[in-house]
Amino acid sequence: MTEESEWVAPEGSWASSAARRRNMQAIRSRDTKPEKLIRRLVHAKGLRYRVAARPVPNLRRTADMVFRPAKVAVFVDGCYWHGCPEHYVPPKTNSGYWSEKVLRNVARDRDTDQRLADEGWLVLRFWEHEPSDVCASRIADVVLERRAR
Secondary structure: OOHHHHOOOOOOOOOOOOHHHHHHHHHHOOOOHHHHHHHHHHOOOOOOOEEEOOOOOOOOOOEEEHHHHHHEEEEEOOOOOOEEEEEEEOOOHHHHHHHHHHHHHHHHHHHHHHHHHHHHOOEEEEEEOOOOHHHHHHHHHHHHHHHHO
């Protein structure tokens, strides 16, 4: 690998440096620590679910947890990627691109919520910084309530 000062981004890449590119490639899109902790707590409550599944087959969006019979889709959103009002900090490098990306993510999230609601699904969204035990309890309460109907 060449020195950092000689680094050239691959065609189509928005990475501002080799280090930034490595960092961005290491970010997980599923099985994040908050997701895994919430899943473990929900599983301990006796609930079973699909992981990283499409709630609706013809909608190309995956939820972090899917409870098909209860029609509940759970998303654990990362503060940076989904524009958390408390924790999102615009990037200093390549800010135009990344800020637009986050805005597109937020718009897609709202679109997903609406499309799933139109299909009779309940969407639960949690921020990665929310206490996992509180999230797991809310999920269990909602799923059990919907199953009882």
